[in-house]
Amino acid sequence: MGQIDISVIMTVKNGEKFLVSSLSSVFYQTYIPQEVVVVNDGSDDNTWDILMELRRKAPIPVQLVNTQGIGRSKALNLAVSHAKSRWLANIDADDKWIAEKLEKQALAIGIFPDAELVVTTSQTVYGDGEGEMQAKGGFAITPMGKESFYIRNPINHSSILFSRRFFDEVGGYDETMTRQVDIDLWIRALQRGHTFYRVDLPLTIKRLHDAQSFEVGNRLGYTFNSFKISLKKLWKLNAPFYYFPIPFVKFAYNNIPRSIRRHLKKS
Known part of the structure; x- marks a missing residue:
């Protein structure tokens, strides 16, 4: 090496x-x-x-x-x-x-x-x-x-x-x-x-x-920013059209309280 x-x-x-x-x-x-x-x-x-x-x-x-x-x-x-x-x-x-x-x-x-x-x-x-x-x-x-x-x-x-x-x-x-x-x-x-x-x-x-900052005070703002970046990413990288619904689904999921999300991942 x-x-x-x-x-x-x-x-x-x-x-x-x-x-x-x-x-x-x-x-x-x-x-x-x-x-x-x-x-x-x-x-x-x-x-x-x-x-x-x-x-x-x-x-x-x-x-x-x-x-x-x-x-x-x-x-x-x-x-x-x-x-x-x-x-x-x-x-x-x-x-x-x-x-x-x-x-x-x-x-x-x-x-x-x-x-x-x-x-x-x-x-x-x-x-x-x-x-x-x-x-x-x-x-x-x-x-x-x-x-x-x-x-x-x-x-x-x-x-x-x-x-x-x-x-x-x-x-x-x-x-x-x-x-x-x-x-x-x-x-x-x-x-x-x-x-x-x-x-x-x-x-x-x-x-x-x-x-962590995204869990304190303004999680909605953080997840909305993530949603916008995800759409920008798909556009900039010329992703196939069928990937574009994914940021909408993730935005909804990420605004579920963390305790529920953790339970869903374990189930």
């Missing part, structure tokens, strides 16, 4: 509850990143103090960038601008990685030298859940073209490893957007003909909890 240099980026706002868990999963990767860059985007809880303590104890260099609150897209672009490596991996402040996550992605890049963005499959945990912390067995690497995106966004933002060249070519995160900024990036990349690669192991843990 060839060596690639990786910077890990994170943006956080009021992430004190899960910050230690998230960054600890980065610090103890089997494939060690060169650095971590964290943008504290206007937190008013104990996030900054926790970050300072984590930096003091971290086994790898940690850059901390403090803002008064510039928004998700600008904060992500700011993190990328501070990172030093040719490859960058994002992790959200309430998610975490299995220890072999970066190692498997670096291996995928060695197998597919044309890869510019590599993701993994994910586990989902609720609240304080931990998930399965060991990767079991071998794995496949699956190319992902635009057809993979017709029904849903198949990429967990915390699973991505991408080249700086890819990021610069696509134009970074759209700073006019405040929500679901990742899918816009994927649409632009797919329009340019990029193929993504997926490591088919659940090496990323996505945490769902009641404090």
Whole structure:
């Protein structure tokens, strides 16, 4: 496996509850990143103090960038601008990685030298859940073209490893957007003909909890924005017409209370 240099980026706002868990999963990767860059985007809880303590104890260099609150897209672009490596991996402040996550992605890049963005499959945990912390067995690497995106966004933002060249070519995160900024990036990349690669192991843990912005205060606004983005995605990717009813069905389903949705998934 060839060596690639990786910077890990994170943006956080009021992430004190899960910050230690998230960054600890980065610090103890089997494939060690060169650095971590964290943008504290206007937190008013104990996030900054926790970050300072984590930096003091971290086994790898940690850059901390403090803002008064510039928004998700600008904060992500700011993190990328501070990172030093040719490859960058994002992790959200309430998610975490299995220890072999970066190692498997670096291996995928060695197998597919044309890869510019590599993701993994994910586990989902609720609240304080931990998930399965060991990767079991071998794995496949699956190319992902635009057809993979017709029904849903198949990429967990915390699973991505991408080249700086890819990021610069696509134009970074759209700073006019405040929500679901990742899918816009994927649409632009797919329009340019990029193929993504997926490591088919659940090496990323996505945490769902009641404090997330889309569950607090304005879930209807969040799901309506998701509905609009889904229609835009289908239009931009020239999807067949029979995919267009799907966003309407998902909008209705996503406005059912989470407790009922979880019950429906289990039944």
